[in-house]
Amino acid sequence: DAKTTQPTSMDCAEGRAANLPCNHSTISGNEYVYWYRQIHSQGPQYIIHGLKNNETNEMASLIITEDRKSSTLILPHATLRDTAVYYCIVRAPTAGTASKLTFGTGTRLQVTL
Amino acid sequence: DAGVIQSPRHEVTEMGQEVTLRCKPISGHNSLFWYRQTMMRGLELLIYFNNNVPIDDSGMPEDRFSAKMPNASFSTLKIQPSEPRDSAVYFCASSPRQGADIQYFGAGTRLSVL
Numbered sequence: 001d002a003k004t005t006q007p008t009s010m011d012c013a014e015g016r017a018a019n020l021p022c023n024h025s026t027i028s029g030n031e032y033v034y035w036y037r038q039i040h041s042q043g044p045q046y047i048i049h050g051l052k053n054n055e056t057n058e059m060a061s062l063i064i065t066e067d068r069k070s071s072t073l074i075l076p077h078a079t080l081r082d083t084a085v086y087y088c089i090v091r092a093p094t095a096g097t098a099s100k101l102t103f104g105t106g107t108r109l110q111v112t113l
Numbered sequence: 114d115a116g117v118i119q120s121p122r123h124e125v126t127e128m129g130q131e132v133t134l135r136c137k138p139i140s141g142h143n144s145l146f147w148y149r150q151t152m153m154r155g156l157e158l159l160i161y162f163n164n165n166v167p168i169d170d171s172g173m174p175e176d177r178f179s180a181k182m183p184n185a186s187f188s189t190l191k192i193q194p195s196e197p198r199d200s201a202v203y204f205c206a207s208s209p210r211q212g213a214d215i216q217y218f219g220a221g222t223r224l225s226v227l
Binding site: 034038042043044045046049100101102103104105 | 204206217
């Protein structure tokens with residue numbers, strides 16, 4: 001699996017957009033980019049994933065560069081409840097079976113008033 | 114659905130005792146994962162099952178750890194004998210279909226071994 005690099009921490013003012021970057025310069029053609037987050041004292045929570053195209057759901061948007069070597073998770077209007085550790089994971093699906101995810105150290109996002 | 118259910122939420126035990134952690138995956142999910150999280154090592158996968166069969170247990174730290182999945186709705190992670198270094202938060206996750214990497218996590222079991 002491709003290695004990912006994320007900033008250790010970021011701050012964001014409540015109501016503003018939070019843009020969390022992730023570098024995955026060794027990503028392979030069949031590898032997806034996944035984002036999970038972990039709020040304090042809770043289990044990780046799936047946010048979004050994508051392969052090539054930008055993706056949007058009710059939680060966030062995922063922007064993947066054309067060369068796929070980096071991506072950005074966007075929380076359009078951050079709230080205090082978005083304070084969490086955000087993990088960027090690159091993984092190729094394994095045919096026929098579910099496969100394991102490898103969590104790095106992630107980015108600790110602090111949303112402030 | 115109630116989500117992935119883990120029990121107990123907290124467990125405090127003494128070194129040498131047997132510890133059993135339990136997990137009920139989301140109904141219809143056919144993959145189940147056990148993770149351990151510590152400050153030093155972060156979140157690491159211990160073992161995972163597909164259709165109740167263990168697929169990869171390379172993350173299980175040693176023979177003191179064992180995991181079973183007797184049916185599609187229940188799994189256990191057992192530590193015998195427990196040691197202080199096993200103190201961690203243990204998460205269970207399940208995945209709805211083969212080939213998908215979207216995992217749904219439980220709230221975790223915080224284990225303290227004294």
